[in-house]
Amino acid sequence: MNLKHLAVAGLFAAGAMVPVASMAAGDIAAGKAKAAVCAACHGQNGISQVPIYPNLAGQKEQYLVASMKAYKAGQRQGGQAPVMQGQATALSDADIANLAAYYASLPADGK
Numbered sequence: 001m002n003l004k005h006l007a008v009a010g011l012f013a014a015g016a017m018v019p020v021a022s023m024a025a026g027d028i029a030a031g032k033a034k035a036a037v038c039a040a041c042h043g044q045n046g047i048s049q050v051p052i053y054p055n056l057a058g059q060k061e062q063y064l065v066a067s068m069k070a071y072k073a074g075q076r077q078g079g080q081a082p083v084m085q086g087q088a089t090a091l092s093d094a095d096i097a098n099l100a101a102y103y104a105s106l107p108a109d110g111k
Helices: 003-016 028-034 061-072 081-088 093-105
Strands: none
Touching: 028 093, 061 081, 061 093
């Protein structure tokens, strides 16, 4: 194997190690447009004004995706789960990715 083939093989192997989640990042602008419904509980800037609702601004994108998918599947219980399950069932996987990208892009302090 010559150096050129070795370099190509190395690049291919390195690309295979990139997590799939990073390749499928959501669209921030689409998430912002979809977030109007979320703002009623989680605040306009992802910072809730009501203590029983969590802040979403600055959360890790993968965490938000996993959480919304768990609500959609009925796997998260307790607290405001019934409200979130109702909201999440109406979301497509693309909607979830977009919302997660949007909220992850916001500063955690809401400023």
